[in-house]
Each structure stands twice: as C-alpha cells, then as structure tokens.
Amino acid sequence: ETGVTQSPTHLIKTRGQQVTLRCSSQSGHNTVSWYQQALGQGPQFIFQYYREEENGRGNFPPRFSGLQFPNYSSELNVNALELDDSALYLCASSLKRGGPLADTQYFGPGTRLTVL
Amino acid sequence: GESVGLHLPTLSVQEGDNSIINCAYSNSASDYFIWYKQESGKGPQFIIDIRSNMDKRQGQRVTVLLNKTVKHLSLQIAATQPGDSAVYFCAENPYSGAGSYQLTFGKGTKLSVIP
Numbered sequence: 738e739t740g741v742t743q744s745p746t747h748l749i750k751t752r753g754q755q756v757t758l759r760c761s762s763q764s765g766h767n768t769v770s771w772y773q774q775a776l777g778q779g780p781q782f783i784f785q786y787y788r789e790e791e792n793g794r795g796n797f798p799p800r801f802s803g804l805q806f807p808n809y810s811s812e813l814n815v816n817a818l819e820l821d822d823s824a825l826y827l828c829a830s831s832l833k834r835g836g837p838l839a840d841t842q843y844f845g846p847g848t849r850l851t852v853l
Numbered sequence: 854g855e856s857v858g859l860h861l862p863t864l865s866v867q868e869g870d871n872s873i874i875n876c877a878y879s880n881s882a883s884d885y886f887i888w889y890k891q892e893s894g895k896g897p898q899f900i901i902d903i904r905s906n907m908d909k910r911q912g913q914r915v916t917v918l919l920n921k922t923v924k925h926l927s928l929q930i931a932a933t934q935p936g937d938s939a940v941y942f943c944a945e946n947p948y949s950g951a952g953s954y955q956l957t958f959g960k961g962t963k964l965s966v967i968p
Contacts, residue, residue: 846896
C-alpha cells in the first residue's frame, strides 16, 4: 500500500453535472498529480499541484480544475461532465526535493467515474 | 495518447519462467523511467525506476534495462509467479525545465502467468 487514499471509490453522474474527487497524499509528500485512465489505456496526465499551486498541466480543457490544501491533500473538479469523462481518475503523490531530478510518483487506488 | 482500446499486447508465461516486457519510449529528452504494475481495479503500483545516466538497475526479482540509442526500455521478471499477473506500464518523464514532472505512459502489456 502506498498510503495515498482517494474518495469516493465509485461515482455515477449524468452529463452536464459537476464532480469533485478527493486525494490524500502519502505522509511526507508535498506534490499531487492527477491522471485520467480510460478503459484499456494508460493513464494520461491532467495536472500537478505543488505548494498549493498548479505546477504543470496536460492536454485537458479548463473545465478540469484542481486545488491543493495546506496539508497537501488535493481535489479534482470537473464541470459540465461529458460521456467521455467516464474513466478511472488516479492521483499520485511525490516528494519534490527541487532540482532537475524527477521524483517517484506513488498512486492511489483511483475513483471510477461513470457519466451517463 | 494513442488509443489501443481493449486490445493490449499480451504476454503469457509459464510459472517459474522468466518474463521480459518491452517498451519503446517516445521522447529523447526523457531522463527518468518507471515501471508500474496495475492489477484489475487498482491503481498503478511502483515496481522499479531508472535514470538516464544508467543502463541497468536491479531490484528484487526484477531488472530494468535502458537503451537510449534506440529509445527502448525492458522489464525482466525472474521466476514469474501467478501474483505477477497484471498489466505492466512503462512511464517516461521528460524534463521540462519548468520543474513539472508529468509522466507519459506507454500502452501497457498484459502479463498472464500459467500455473
């Protein structure tokens, strides 16, 4: 177990609704990244949060937004849900030490979102 | 990313044999590579990583090989066990210079271990 937790486990929404997913990072980690994983595909990077600010973003529209809190936990918000948003949403936590070397990302179990 | 639908490359091995899973990465600027194992209904689990200044790294029953010339990564699993059955992803981390470390995942390979 990585110590990264996510809630809820499963969620069903209808098209046009809004959803908030939550992630608690591993103890000692200061960075949270969010990924979307469609069925049968690898995870795709949505964005990363470090020190409560967005620190990089993938190719996702602005209706995907996030927050990071002082305790390093994070939320992913998706507005105006579309059918294609149905996926497993993963968060990964890491410890950013600074410098050019990447830090290992450890994943939570994910939230399965179904949009009807 | 490139869509492969549900048709993941599959590797079937006999229990006790060695497994080799291959991955071609796309970005010559990538300086960090990770192998993850994902079991059904779970998040990716870290297996082993390697930085671009190395060409081989060993862990417990696993070895990662990196060939930067041909942008190829492989994961070797020794004495494969039924519990190794899962989808395996390689991920690369291109250094952006902006301090943002986003992972780009490969297509995944499904490993099935035959008892």
